[in-house]
Amino acid sequence: MRFYLILLLFIVKTDAQAQSWTKTATGIKTTVDKITIEIAFYNSSIVRITKSPAGSTFEKKSLSVVAVPQQVRLISKQQQQLLSISSTDLTVKCHLKSGTISFYNKAGKALLNEKDNSTSFEPFNDAGNNTFTIGQAYNLDKDEAIYGLGQQQRGKMIQRNLTLNMVQGNTDDYVPFFLSAKGYGLFWDNYSPTIFTDKEESTSFKSDVGDCIDYYFMAGNNADGVISCMRNLTGTAPMFPLWTYGFFQSKERYKSQEELIDVVKKYRQLQVPLDGIIQDWQYWGSNYLWNAMDFLNDEFPNPKKMVSDIHDLNAHVTISIWNSFGPQTKQYRELDSINALMNFSTWPQSGSTLWPPKRDYPSDVRVYDPYNPAARDIYWKYLSKMHALGIDAWWMDSSEPDHLDFKPADLDNKTYLGSFRKVRNAFPLMTVGGVYDHQRAVDSNKRVFILTRSAFAGQQRYGANTWSGDVTASWKALHNQISAGLNFSLTGIPYWNSDIGGFFLNNFRKKLEDPEYRELYVRWLEFGTFTPMMRSHGADA
Template sequence: MFFSKYTIFSAFSHQTPISFKAHTSLKILTPAKPISLFVLVLLSSLVQAAEYQSHRVEGNKLMVLSDVGDVSITAYSGSAFEVFYQPQNTKQLPSFALVDNQYAVELNVKNTPRTLEVSTENLKAIINKSPLKISYYQGEKLLVEEEVGLFLQDTLRGFRFKLQQNEKLIGGGQRVLGMDRRGHRFPLYNKADYGYTTQSNQMYFGLSAVMSNRQYALIFDNSASGYMDLGYTVSDIMQFEAVGGRTAYVVIAGADYPNIIHNFVEITGKQPLPPRWALGNFASRFGYKTEQQTRETVEAFIDQDFPLDAVVLDLYWFGNDIKGFMGNLDWDKKTFPTPQKMMADFKAKGVKTVLITEPFILSSSDKWQEAVDNHVLAKNHAGEPRRFDFYFGNTGLIDVFDNKASDWFNDIYSDLFKQGAAGWWGDLGEPEVHPADSIHNFEGLQVTGDEIHNAYGHMWAKRVYENQRDIAPKQRPFIMMRSGFVGSQRYGMIPWTGDVSRSWSGLKPQVELSLQMGLLGLGYTHSDLGGFAGGDVFDQELYIRWLQYGVFQPVFRPHAQDNIAPEPIFHDKQTKDILREYVKLRYAMLPYNYSLAYENSLTGMPLMRPVFFEDPANDDLIDIKDSYFWGDAFLVKPITEPNLTDISIDLPQGVWFDYWTDKRYQGNQTIQLATQLDRLPVMVRGGSFIPMVEPVQSTDDYNTQTLQLHYYADPSIKSSSGTMYDDDGVDPDAIKNDAFETLLFKAQQQENQLNIGLRRQGQYQTMPKSRELTLLLHNWPKTAKVILINRKPINVLNDKQTFVDAIQAGYWDEKSRVLQIKFNWTEADLELEIK
C-alpha cells in the first residue's frame, strides 16, 4: 500500500499513533482532491450494505431486521426520530444526548415492495430496502438522506449523509470557523485551546450536532473521539465518524429555527431555571489567594457602589500554589483560616460563594491515598489507578461514570455545601488530559477514555446536579462547567468559552461562540469578560468594550489572570464610572433578563439569538457573527476593534430606536453610529415592552413591587405584546408547580390613540400583592390630552416634580418625547387609553 511509509497520528490531544486502517478518511496529504478521492473509494469498501429482511412495530419504535443487524427508528416526538443501527457483535453504549422518557407517539407504517415508510405528524422516514438506507422528509420536502447509512470497520464507525446544493450548516459547538461550518472538517474531541483568538478548529465544548437551513437538526449520539466532516473531504457529503461508541443518530425537523430548537430540547432536555442570582455580577479571578484578599474585594465592590451577587474562588482555596495541591478539595486553613464564617458573612451581604473543583486527584494531594483506597480513579489495564503527568502534577482522574466513585466525589460537594458554598465551578472537565487507554466503569461496561471522552463533563455535571437536588431540594443548583455533550443543558450546566486571549482578537469570536452553542441547547454560554490569558498592560478600551458586551450576554463574570485586575473596582476612575452604570443597567434589566431565562426553560430559545432568525429565507444572514439579538427587543453590535470613530449596523425590517438617545430609524438599511467610549451600540425594536426595576446591591434585594415598563411606540406598529416572568428566584420546581406569576402586556395603536392592556396571571407565595407601575411610552409625539385607566381619567401634569411626588398621574417630557404614566396596579386586568 503506497501510504505505508507514513506514520499517521491522531489529531486528538493524547497524540496516540493510530493505523491508517482505523482512520481511512483522515485527510493527511496534499493535494487534497486526489487523496479525498482515494478516501471515498476506500470507504466504499468499508460499508456493510445491509439488506432488509423484515420489520415490526413496538409502540413508538419501528424495528427493521436486516442481514447484518437490527435498525430501530424511534419517534421521540412527532418531529424527531432516533435511528439506532445495531450491527452484530458490536459494542454499544447508552445514549447520552437523549432524555430517558417514555414517548407516546403514533407511528404510521406503509410497506411497499421496495420501501418501508414510517411517519409521524411532522416527520417521515422512507427506508430503501436494498440496499438499506433512509431518507427523511417534512411533508414532501426532502430534509436529508443517508448516502450509505452506517459504515463500520475495526475502530472506525459512523454515518454519511448527502448534502444539498446551497445547504448551510451551523453546529459543532465551540469552534471559531464562522457561522456556516460547511466545508470544514474538525475533531470531535473536547480539548482546551489556551489563548485562542480568531481561529480555532477544536475547543473546550464540541457538539456532535448540526442545524441546517433545510430546517432540520442532526445529532451524532456518540461520545467517542471522532471527526465531523461537513463537505470538506467530499463537497456534497456530511460524515460523522468515531473510533467507537454508539452507532446512532437523531433527526429533528421544525417549521422554523425556533421550532427546531424547541423540538431539539424536547428530546435532549430543557435547561432548568438558574437561581436568579446567576444573572447578577460576579467577582472572579485567577485567583484570590487569601481569605483577607477575598474579603477586601467583596467590601470594595460594596463600598464603591457596584452591585455584586457572587464571588468565585479559584484553586487557591485548597492550596497556596498552582501546582501540587489539586485534589485536596478542602480549605487551606493557613490562607483561609475561617472559611465558614467568611461565606456566612458574604451571604449576609447578599454575596454567594462559588468554589472551583476539578476531576483530578494529584498523587501529592491530601486525598490521593483515600481516592486510591476507595477505587475512585479511572484504571489502567492492570486494574490500578491510571497515573499520568500534566501541568499541575502527577495525577489520576476521578471516574465520574462509576457510581461508587461518584458517591465519594458527591460527599465532598455535600460537605462543602453544608459549610456555605452556594455554587460549583467545574474546571478542566474535557478532561484537559484524558489518556486514551484509561478504563472507566460505566453501567457494568469497561469503557476506554477514547470511547467516553466527550461525555465526561456531561456525566460530571449530571452527578453534581442530581446530588445538589438531593441535598437541597428547594434550591436551584448553580453549575458552571466548560465542557460537556449534547443535552448537558438539562443538568443546569452554564458553560463558558474557555481561556480566551486577553486581546481584541480574543473578543472578536465571542458572539459566534455563544450563538453556536445556544442554537443547540446551551443557552447560557458566556465568556471570561475582559479576556483571560496574557496581556502585558491594561487596555482600557478593550476592557470597557468587553464588559459592555457582557451586560447583554447570559452571565456577567469578568475573569482573568491577575497580572491585570479583572474586576472594575481596581481600575481608574473613568473606567469605574463607565462600568458602574453598565453593571447597574444589568441589574435594572433583571425583569427582562429573567423573563428570557423563563422562555429558555420552556422552549430552549437562547438568550442570545442570531440575526438570521429575523428572515429565515435569507441564507446570507446566517454568516453574520458580529451582531445579535438579546431576546427579541434588543439588537446588539459589540465593538471589537480599537479606536473606531463610527460603526455600521444592519437594521432588520421594522422600526428601531437607539437605546441611548431614542432616535428613531427605519429598518431594512445600514446605519452609521458615532462611537463613544461609554456607549455600546444597542438598538431597540419598535413595539417592544421592556420591564425594568431600580438597580439593587444584590438580587437578594430584588423586588418587582416597584416596576418600570418601557414601551417603544410607533404609528406603524398597530399591535404588539410582551411577557414578564416573576417568581421567588429560588424554587427549582417553580415552573413545574405553577408557583410563578406572568405579567402580560398588549398594545394597540391607532393614529391618535394607544391602548395598553395589562394582565396578571398565576401566583407564588411571596409575590407582590400590588405594584407601583411607571409606564414609559417612548416616541410619544405630544402630551396626552386624556389618560384613562379602566375608563377612569387621571391627571396629566406639566410639572415634573409634581409628577414625581404624585401617586397617580401622567407627564410628558418634551425633550425625550417620553410619556410617563404612574399608577398602582392592584387589579388583575387593567386597560389604559391614551389619546
C-alpha cells in the first residue's frame, strides 16, 4: 500500500511539473529553471519570445516595434515535456524541462532551434541601475546562409563565421536582424552595444544591458515574405517625393550662396539633368555656432533668395543638420536647461575651423538627447524656421552619433530613457523619427525626405535614406558597397546609397587628375544609378 501511495504522489508531482504553463491572450507563459518565458503571437507568421528572471518586474516599450498583437487562432498541446503552440503558418515548441524553444513552418519543417542551456542573465550595474547583461544562442544548419545585420564595410554577403561588435559608427550601421535562406527572420529587440557571433557551434546575440531577452521570430517562406513581416512589425516605408529619385550633386562643401547657385546654373548650361543640390556644413559660421540651423555665415547673406533662385532653376535644395550643438547656439542653451545634452567628445573637437583641429581651443560641442520628447520639440522648433524658408529636404549628418576618444564611462550618460548604454544603438531611429513626426504634424501634404548616416530597425517608417558614411575611395571600397547596401536593405529598410566616387581620395595622389580615379568614379556613377539615391559627393572631388 505504501508503495502505491509513493507512486501516486510521484505521478501527481510529475504531472504538475508537466502542466506548469498557462494560456494567455496571445500564447502561453511558463517558468522553467527560474526563468519566466512568454510566447506571444503577433499574427500567424510573427511570434515574440521574452525571457526574464522569475519574479523580476520590468516594463518595456519597444522603440522599433509598432505592431500590436492581433487575434490569432492558436492550438496548444503537450506531449510529455514538449509544449507546442501553433498558428496556421508557424509552430513554436518549448521544452518544459530545459526551456529550449524551437520553430517550425506550417509543413512541420524545422526552421530554427535555440541552443540548449544558452539563455544567460549576468547581473550588471548600469550607471546605478541593477539589471543584466543578456544573451541567447541558436543552432543554425551548417550550410545555412543568413543576411542582414545592417551595413558593414567587409565585402561579405553571407553573414556567417564572423563576430560583429554592434555599436553604431560612421561607416557601419547595425540592425540586430538576420534573414535566413530557409525563409525566416529573427529580430533581437535590444538597443545596447551587442556582440553578434556566428561560429561552428552556435549563433548568438549578447547585449550589454537588458531587463529581459526579447526577440521576434518571423516565418515568411522567402526573402520577400520575411521583409514583409519585418515591416508589418516595425512600420511600412513611405514613398519619397518624386524628385528625390533623380540625381543629387553635393560636395564638402559649397562655401557661399553664390557658389551653390552657380553649380545648379552650370548643370542647366551643360544640359545635364539635376534634381537636387545639397548644402553641407558651416553655413552657420564658426564651430562655436555649430548646427545653429541659421545662416550666420557672411557668405550666405540672403537664404530666402537662395532657396527661391534654386527653385526657379527647377531644382530642390537639401541642407545639412546635425545631432549636436555648439555652446553659442540657442538650441544648446535651451537643451542644457532641461538636461538634454550629453557629455562625451564629438565632432568637431576644436572651436577653430582650421585643419588639423586645434585641440587647445575645444569646441565644447555636445550631442543632444533625442530620446527626450521635449528635446525633439526643441530641435524642431529651430529647424521649422528652415522649413519655412522652403528647404525641401534634410541631410541629417552624424546620426550615429560621432563618439570620439571613447571611454566606457561615456555610456553612463543619462538620457530620458535611462543610460546612454541602454539605448545607444537606437539613437538614429529616435533623432530621425523626431524630425519626421514633427514635419508631418505641420505639413501633411508634403512628403518627408531625410538623408542620414545611420539607422536602426524601424527607421524605414520615417522617410529616411541612409548613406554608407565617409568611405575612402578605392576599388575595394566600391566592391564593399554592394554587399553593404544589399545586407542593409535585407533588414527591411529599402532606402540606401553611397557617396559616388567615395568621400576621401587619400589613395589617389593626383586626386581628380588621376586617370585611375576617373575610371573608378565612372564605375561608381554607374553603380549609383541603380541604388535608391544617386548622389555625387566627396571631400576632394
